[in-house]
Amino acid sequence: MDLLPLRYFQAVARHEHISRAAEELRVAQPSLSRTIARLEADLGVPLFDRQGRRVRLNRFGAAFLRRVDRALGELDDGRRELADAAGLARGSVSVASETLIMLVEPVKSFIAAHPGVGVRLYQSDVDTMALRLREGEVDLCLTSQPLEGAGFGERVFAAEEVLLAVSPGHRLAGRTHATMDDLRGERVATTPPGHWQREMIERLFAAAGMEPVYACEANEAYAVVELISAGFGIGFVPAWSAANPAGPPLVLLHLDAPGSERVQRLIWRERAYLSQAARLFREHLLAALAPPPER
Numbered sequence: 001m002d003l004l005p006l007r008y009f010q011a012v013a014r015h016e017h018i019s020r021a022a023e024e025l026r027v028a029q030p031s032l033s034r035t036i037a038r039l040e041a042d043l044g045v046p047l048f049d050r051q052g053r054r055v056r057l058n059r060f061g062a063a064f065l066r067r068v069d070r071a072l073g074e075l076d077d078g079r080r081e082l083a084d085a086a087g088l089a090r091g092s093v094s095v096a097s098e099t100l101i102m103l104v105e106p107v108k109s110f111i112a113a114h115p116g117v118g119v120r121l122y123q124s125d126v127d128t129m130a131l132r133l134r135e136g137e138v139d140l141c142l143t144s145q146p147l148e149g150a151g152f153g154e155r156v157f158a159a160e161e162v163l164l165a166v167s168p169g170h171r172l173a174g175r176t177h178a179t180m181d182d183l184r185g186e187r188v189a190t191t192p193p194g195h196w197q198r199e200m201i202e203r204l205f206a207a208a209g210m211e212p213v214y215a216c217e218a219n220e221a222y223a224v225v226e227l228i229s230a231g232f233g234i235g236f237v238p239a240w241s242a243a244n245p246a247g248p249p250l251v252l253l254h255l256d257a258p259g260s261e262r263v264q265r266l267i268w269r270e271r272a273y274l275s276q277a278a279r280l281f282r283e284h285l286l287a288a289l290a291p292p293p294e295r
Contacts, residue, residue, distance in 0.1 A: 003075070005039040006068050008032055009047065013057055013065050014131075016048075069135070076136045077273035091277030092118040095285075096129045097142040098195050099221040102240070106288040110281055117277045123219065125194025133269060139278035141267040142285070144196035153270035157290050159263045161239045162200065163252040167231040173251040180208035180257050187215035189224055189233035196262060197224070197236055204257055225250065238262050264289070 011021040012032070022029040040046050047061035057065065091114075097103055100123050107119050122129075122138060130147040132138045141147065146154075164183075166172050172182060183205075191197045205212045215233035218224050228235040229248035237252070266286060268274060274282070 003072070005035050006072060008035050009039055010065070010068060010072065010135075012036060012048070012055060013061060014135075016055055016057065018055060073136055073272065080275045081273050091116065091275060092120065093140070093275070093278045093281045094120040094122070094138040095140045095142060095281070096122040096124045096132050096138045098125070098129075098144060098191075099123065101222055102289065103142065103285075106285050109288065110284045113284075114277070114280065117281070119281070125192070126196075127194055133267065136269070136272065139268060139274060140282055140285070142264070142289075143267060144262045144264055145199060146265070147267055151270050152267050154265045154267040155286060156263060156265045157286050159261055162236050162255065162260045162262050163239060164255045165225070165228045165235045165237045165250045165252055167229055168249050168251055169231060170234070170251065172234075172253060175253055177256055178253045180204060180210065180255075183234065184210060185213075187213050187233040189216050189218075189227040189235045190214065191221065191224060192217045192219060195219075197221070200236060200259070200262070204255075204259060207259070208257070236260075 008021070008025060008027075011025050012018065015021045015024070018029055018033060022032045025032065036047070043060075043064070045060040046058060047064060048055040049058050095103065100121055103121060107121070111117065111119060122132065124132060124141075126143060126145045126147065129138075129141045129143060130149055133141050133147065133152070134149060164172075164178050172178055188201060190201055193199075201212050216227055218227060221237075224235055225237060226248050227233065228237075229250050236255075237250070266282060268278075268282065
């Protein structure tokens with residue numbers, strides 16, 4: 001069986017939408033539809049229930065997808081293994097992270113040591129990150145949340161306090177500590193659902209019997225910091241951010257609430273082949289991001 005229809009089938013199954021799958025694959029929609037129809041004719045069963053351009057995997061499609069994912073995953077691992085045999089001069093590594101700012105310096109130092117390795121970075125929420133990892137689109141994920149699903153290996157490498165951030169003119173700006181009760185009625189600037197800040201806010205507010213009121217959202221953590229500094233809302237930032245003197249002016253307070261910390265982890269597919277480049281980058285990243293030893 002030709003592999004291209006299987007790749008097309010994977011994309012349509014992931015999006016459950018012909019137009020979106022065609023856009024991702026950069027093929028014409030009629031061509032994609034014909035390819036899926038030929039695959040179904042070859043198999044002798046329909047793989048999707050159709051509602052215009054919207055399609056839904058049926059029970060045949062779901063069963064076939066499990067086999068296709070496994071088969072193509074093995075082939076992709078084989079391709080990476082052969083590329084590995086050609087040496088690091090042709091290696092590559094792909095990483096997904098909730099925010100990319102932490103990766104800039106480690107990537108610079110890694111490329112300086114291994115100039116032949118290509119590094120590709122993706123900014124993703126936790127659900128997209130897990131999907132990309134399962135499908136082999138990325139080798140590693142840097143996240144402050146566990147990923148749902150079996151077959152992942154992980155290394156927890158840091159835990160740090162999360163601080164309450166307010167603008168210099170905020171009513172709490174003259175204090176060093178705050179409680180959740182101090183935040184009643186405050187509007188919050190944060191990330192959309194799927195990011196660790198949003199998950200932590202909802203968890204802390206729920207534990208305090210409060211409902212957060214969101215003033216604004218931004219995908220990039222640095223943009224959230226800018227919004228807080230401008231007075232659009234309070235927010236939460238990791239202690240790591242407090243060491244960045246080049247950032248916008250903020251007042252940071254210790255939050256006296258259980259669970260106000262961020263646990264960082266590096267995650268990969270446990271049974272999948274991890275290339276030499278990815279293994280080297282994993283160790284480099286863990287060493288670069290690990291907190292300094294206490295004196």
